[in-house]
Amino acid sequence: MLDMKIIIEGEIAVPVEPVTLRHFIDGGWCDSVDGAVSERVSPSHGVVVSRAAKGGKAEAEAAIAAARRAFDDGRWSRISGRERAKVLLKVADLIERETERLAILETMESGKPIGQSRGEVGGSADLWRYAASLARTVHGDSHDTLGEDMLAMVLKEPIGVVSIITPWNFPFWILGQKLPFALAAGCTCVVKPSEMTPATTALLAELLVEAGLPAGVCNIVLGYGAPVGAVMSEHPLVDMVSFTGSTAVGKMISATASGTLKKVALELGGKNAQVIFPDADLEDAADAVTFGVHFNVGQCCNSSSRVIVHDDIAEAFTARVVELSRHVAFGNPLNPATQVGAIVTPEHQRKIDSYVQEAAAAGAQVELGGNPLDVEGLGPQFYQPTIVTNLTPDMAIAREEVFGPVLSVLTFRTMEEALALVNDSAYGLSAGVWSRDVHTCLAFARGAGAGTVWTNTWMDGFPEVAFGGMRQSGQGRENGRYGFEEFLEVKSVVMRVGRTRAPWVNAP
Known part of the structure; x- marks a missing residue:
């Protein structure tokens, strides 16, 4: 029938009990207010891998409100880059410690080979470390050639509250291309993983708490695109949406987000x-x-x-x-x-x-x-x-x-x-x-x-090198300094030095 190399036996035992996953909002774990849950059955072994709280509008709005408070009071957005980098580096260390646990869950939920899951999860620690380096090196510009009485500065500030929506095929790696860069910039976040592969994202919350990330800075809501993703895309308290997934859904998010003119970054499909x-x-x-x-x-x-x-x-x-x-x-x-x-x-x-x-x-x-x-x-x-x-x-x-x-x-x-x-x-x-x-x-x-x-190579990627598409493959970039700057706003500050300006109105 088939002239192919087929492997049936496995060296890792199939997990016996499904993992229970809950929302992570404002520094704490919670179930859905209506008690709804969803189960993920392994595509490769036919067993229930995870049982997750199934969020709705209430959970999405609570997470957005928590992220807004955390951004506005400055508990993360106004601390030093050094302090933010310290937390991100700790998260990277914890990811490496938990790689095997996370990789097994990812394999069971997605069906991808365990070797590829290990590479994805463990390799994502490098994204967190690179983002930490950017937290300490971000800078603007100064213009001191505008005349002896003028000085201008261009500042780079965090854009605000970011909704991050990730797909099922590389749930932990793609989250690593977004979340640490947004955090390095000083943003606060609401994250929704795919309902098909929620486990590794939900369990990341444990590592964020252990690393010392303040409550409300990263919130994780489990559930489906409708209604959770829709609320995250249209809510007026959200300043930016970063989405990876299909081109069709990316177009829907752009249309939804246009109501408040929030920034949208999209990494979509390809026919490479x-x-x-x-x-x-x-x-x-x-x-x-x-x-x-x-x-x-x-x-x-x-x-x-x-x-x-x-x-x-x-x-x-x-x-x-x-x-x-x-x-x-x-x-x-x-x-x-x-x-x-x-x-x-x-x-x-x-x-x-x-x-x-x-x-x-x-x-x-x-x-x-x-x-x-x-x-x-x-x-x-x-x-x-x-x-x-x-x-x-x-x-x-x-x-x-x-x-x-x-x-x-x-x-x-x-x-x-x-x-x-x-x-x-x-x-x-x-x-x-x-x-x-x-x-x-x-x-x-x-x-x-x-x-x-x-x-003369294919799919070699590095945290330092920008990634993203043209045409209907998306807009914006991830990774590298270009990906980091997606999460920054540019503000110009123009100052007059001394009282040297001639009056506009000549009055007695």
Whole structure:
């Protein structure tokens, strides 16, 4: 049936009891006022992983009010950068201490392999440490060339109360790209994780308290986009919304937030391409393409779900990617050897499959995979690593975000044709080029309409380097100094030194 490496047994025991999660508001934990709860069933093991309080309008408004009080009274916004950095550094240490506990819960809720969860959770500590460094180094400007009687300063101040809404696919890492940077700037926050993967965010509250973060500075409300996310997006006491998720929801948030003209930062979808020139190191490129499409089960905004290969090497290169994909370890996410785990929900699995079946019906060739898979002992929420060729650029599978382990293969002959294919998309998140010729790489980097361009690598990211998209992949940036400054307002202060200004009104 399948010529793939399937892993069924796991080295980590499935947690017996679900973890109980509560809202964290104004420094304390609480249930929903109506007692509502939601359960998350593991997509890979079919057991209840977490039982979370299900918030509503009351909890969202209470969290916003707490964040507003905490910002306005200055308990966080007006303390020194040194004091804020001290707390953030402590949080980073605590994250590293709790990595295994958090990673297991993330794997069970999301279905991603435990090795990837460990990397995500443990690696996020570096985001907190980098944000701490920014807390101490933020500065404005001074202008002392305006004349001997004038002095002007440009100050950078925290924007205020920030609503942070995060997705299910990288719940802890994406939170790390937002929350520590907002806190470093002096903002206060209300956080809503996805209802599908709430555990790691909810448990972060314990670490924030242990690190000494004052009450009300970070509040966590569990629940669904409606009503919690909607309240967080439209409330007049919120100054900014930072959202990561689908482009469709991002548009809704922008529309909702427009009622109060609050700032909106969005990191949305992508249809990212790697372009392979004939002079590339083809073995390295094939490995990177295989990684780029199958990492996190393809449920990644940065997934390289398109590969655009030069005609001269397309057949051989595709064959190599197919062969490598057969050897990707596929199955039980709790086994450290697993590289591709479960699909997050049955509904999403059906959506992935519909793209493949529609393409096949239109004449595309499925070179590998192409079907859901019921893994013995684990269940039906798995999708085979899939590679599709003989496509035309207008097919949905080649243009839309599939968000699964599905690679679309297109071909080109010239740089101009390659760039036209890359840029013929509503998205503009990331792109990649493989060539030994630096001139080819630079020409591609200049021509590609994407927020990040990788050359001879894929998905290497660093806290220092800004991340974000163009067009319908979003607005604003995360990480680096550019991401930090999203949470700052600029204020100009103009001062006259001494009484040197001639009077405007001549009166006796």
